[in-house]
Amino acid sequence: MTPTIIAGAVASAVALAASGAAAATLDDVKSRGNLQCGVSSGVAGFSYTEADGSWAGFDVAVCRAVAAAIFGDAQAAQFTPTTGKTRFTALASGEIDMLARNTTWTFSRDVDLKFEFVGVNYYDGQGFMVPKALGVTSALELDGATVCIQTGTTTELNLADYFRANNMSYDPVPIETNAEAQQKYLANACDVYTTDASGLAATRSTFEAPTDHIILPEIISKEPLGPLVRHGDPEWGDIVRWTFNAMVIAEELGVTSANVAELAAGPTDNPEVNRLLGTEGEYGAMLGLEKDWAVKVISQVGNYGEVFDRYIGESTPVGLARGLNALYTKGGILYAAPFR
Amino acid sequence: MSGTHAHTVAFVADGKLPDLPPPPGASGAIGWIRENLFSGPLNTILTLASIAVVALALPGVLDWALFKSVWNASSLSECRSIIAESFGEGQGGACWAVIRERFDQLLYGFYPAELRWRPNVAFVLLIVAIAPILFDNVRALAVGAAAIVALKALAGAAGVVDGGVGGLFGATTVVLAAAGALAWFFGGGAHRRYWLMFSAAFPVIAYFLLWGGLGLEPVASSRFGGFLLTMIIGVTGIAASLPLGILLALGRQSKLIFIHAICVGFIEFIRGVPLITLLFVASTLLNYFMPPGTNFDLILRVLIMVTLFASAYMAEVIRGGLAALPKGQYEAADAMGLTYAQSMRLIVLPQALKISIPGIVNTFIGLFKDTTLVAVIGLLDPLGLTNPIRADSNWNGIVWELYGFIAFCFFLFCFGMSRYSMHLEGRLRAGERR
Numbered sequence: 001m002t003p004t005i006i007a008g009a010v011a012s013a014v015a016l017a018a019s020g021a022a023a024a025t026l027d028d029v030k031s032r033g034n035l036q037c038g039v040s041s042g043v044a045g046f047s048y049t050e051a052d053g054s055w056a057g058f059d060v061a062v063c064r065a066v067a068a069a070i071f072g073d074a075q076a077a078q079f080t081p082t083t084g085k086t087r088f089t090a091l092a093s094g095e096i097d098m099l100a101r102n103t104t105w106t107f108s109r110d111v112d113l114k115f116e117f118v119g120v121n122y123y124d125g126q127g128f129m130v131p132k133a134l135g136v137t138s139a140l141e142l143d144g145a146t147v148c149i150q151t152g153t154t155t156e157l158n159l160a161d162y163f164r165a166n167n168m169s170y171d172p173v174p175i176e177t178n179a180e181a182q183q184k185y186l187a188n189a190c191d192v193y194t195t196d197a198s199g200l201a202a203t204r205s206t207f208e209a210p211t212d213h214i215i216l217p218e219i220i221s222k223e224p225l226g227p228l229v230r231h232g233d234p235e236w237g238d239i240v241r242w243t244f245n246a247m248v249i250a251e252e253l254g255v256t257s258a259n260v261a262e263l264a265a266g267p268t269d270n271p272e273v274n275r276l277l278g279t280e281g282e283y284g285a286m287l288g289l290e291k292d293w294a295v296k297v298i299s300q301v302g303n304y305g306e307v308f309d310r311y312i313g314e315s316t317p318v319g320l321a322r323g324l325n326a327l328y329t330k331g332g333i334l335y336a337a338p339f340r
Numbered sequence: 341m342s343g344t345h346a347h348t349v350a351f352v353a354d355g356k357l358p359d360l361p362p363p364p365g366a367s368g369a370i371g372w373i374r375e376n377l378f379s380g381p382l383n384t385i386l387t388l389a390s391i392a393v394v395a396l397a398l399p400g401v402l403d404w405a406l407f408k409s410v411w412n413a414s415s416l417s418e419c420r421s422i423i424a425e426s427f428g429e430g431q432g433g434a435c436w437a438v439i440r441e442r443f444d445q446l447l448y449g450f451y452p453a454e455l456r457w458r459p460n461v462a463f464v465l466l467i468v469a470i471a472p473i474l475f476d477n478v479r480a481l482a483v484g485a486a487a488i489v490a491l492k493a494l495a496g497a498a499g500v501v502d503g504g505v506g507g508l509f510g511a512t513t514v515v516l517a518a519a520g521a522l523a524w525f526f527g528g529g530a531h532r533r534y535w536l537m538f539s540a541a542f543p544v545i546a547y548f549l550l551w552g553g554l555g556l557e558p559v560a561s562s563r564f565g566g567f568l569l570t571m572i573i574g575v576t577g578i579a580a581s582l583p584l585g586i587l588l589a590l591g592r593q594s595k596l597i598f599i600h601a602i603c604v605g606f607i608e609f610i611r612g613v614p615l616i617t618l619l620f621v622a623s624t625l626l627n628y629f630m631p632p633g634t635n636f637d638l639i640l641r642v643l644i645m646v647t648l649f650a651s652a653y654m655a656e657v658i659r660g661g662l663a664a665l666p667k668g669q670y671e672a673a674d675a676m677g678l679t680y681a682q683s684m685r686l687i688v689l690p691q692a693l694k695i696s697i698p699g700i701v702n703t704f705i706g707l708f709k710d711t712t713l714v715a716v717i718g719l720l721d722p723l724g725l726t727n728p729i730r731a732d733s734n735w736n737g738i739v740w741e742l743y744g745f746i747a748f749c750f751f752l753f754c755f756g757m758s759r760y761s762m763h764l765e766g767r768l769r770a771g772e773r774r
Contacts, residue, residue: 079562080562
């Protein structure tokens, strides 16, 4: 057998497994009684365990929202911790129903790996962190700096591109993990640490004196992170996509976990709120869900803004500003298709 | 006679003089120190250097781990502020509060809290099952059980634990007390057969206790984690790899070409592949090759892979023991007219295994530590659990305390195994001491 044939055989086995497991995911999930959701095995603010053993975080909340939409119970989500290496096989093989694991939406993942990204729940990008004492305010002043960078990642390539494009030189300090980077950076082995901006913020939040370090305003790459499902069951993809969209639309319309019960009690003056909360039209039935599915999502998990503030917002130690992730009406690029 | 030389010699001893005490500084504490620590220039330098290192490091370590540590806090920043408040700004101390808060999680993973008595009972039964294999007499078990029950009663009386005495006496204590009582009355060598029968039945009992069934509420594999997972993988791997390894080692010596080829092929293949590769095969590749919808438990897959991996190494260790045995032993067994099975069971294996003990225990310890590799495929053993714990914004940035605690627990297990192996070697060497 030539390598091509072997690769072909594996690929077709993958396709077989994927298509077989994907049919009518909603029915499978309903008969199983819980949603199997793949999450990261630990990213500050995005997925972590509470003291009682339950999972929480910004990515975890997407899973909980989908569970609330289907079962009316956000606790009906079961979590499978996945690593960067196991996440895609777990999804392709049907071990999990959806993946919400700070995964960047790229062409090859979407097309070649046969997954469907249903939206972007966090617009991330590569940034730089420097000690305040360095007196640097822009990434363009970093000529000749030593940079701590994780090897074998896209951040490494982005960094090289950015410095070349701006005619600057740098001295790379290769590191393996975020924890190692943290130590190297604090020990002044490098002037700059670069990784995804959310990661920088989370890392900075763990320092003893976080205010001594600043994250530079330049973001040099696009890292749209979002939940994904496998190819082969568009109805299932719709459920995940519109559960997420419902959270964004709820923020747009000012529907929060505090006032959703009141707004859902009867038709309001705003028809879009009525459609979202099921007091007008039969939108739930079109998805194969209950009429008040979005009410369950918003009351148990919250709208997008609430979830953001609860886990990664400026009041949390992670302390991320909304930035790109603000609604399009507030200067961000968060824009959900209309609910009609 | 004594008078013979009386005129020529001034003094003749007429008996043995009592021994003089050794010169001062050659015996006792000082003597020991001179003998062992300052016996030569090189030794003296090494001793002084070691003392200097200990003197430099120890105060800092003790300060960090004990004197300036915090046990009661709900987040790392709270720890830091408590340390700054009580010991002054800029002082570093351990924040053991994270272990206190996450202790249950590190032990049981996501096992439902109300069912945690089941792993506890399984652990007690595990000790009961292992004791007769390790020792001839299991009476010591009764002492241990009594001590633990007494400690619990004391702790309950002193009100150290919330919930009073009642909360301390659950199923685990009952099982412990029962096992202790049985061990006290029937722990002698005469009843060892029955204890061993229990050991043989233990895997089945443990399976139902941990995963549920037979009227117990089922618990999904995804909820297993922490040291519970480490113990499941480690104990199963250790218990299953020894018999498999013996079979493989014997098969490798076999004159039947087919059996020989299979055993050699298996051993060499497994030894040529890293464990982590096998784990990836178990976790991801197998998913693709099995028909869709098959539910082949991930922990079971990992158990199989870990056992196969350890058994290949075990086979080579035992082969060493078999090879070290003089050929005369094999020939003598044949000359006695023993069948192959009899000669192996009665003559060859007891001697070969005795020779292999250090190697076998070495493999056990290696296997036990290798269980932490499952973190790479997303199973949350203690080391894997450090990630989600550190991702919690309360504990983000904590490193030494978590890893230090886990290292300490692993050290306890591995040190225990190593000491037992030395004890066993000593006991089995009785024949050679004559």
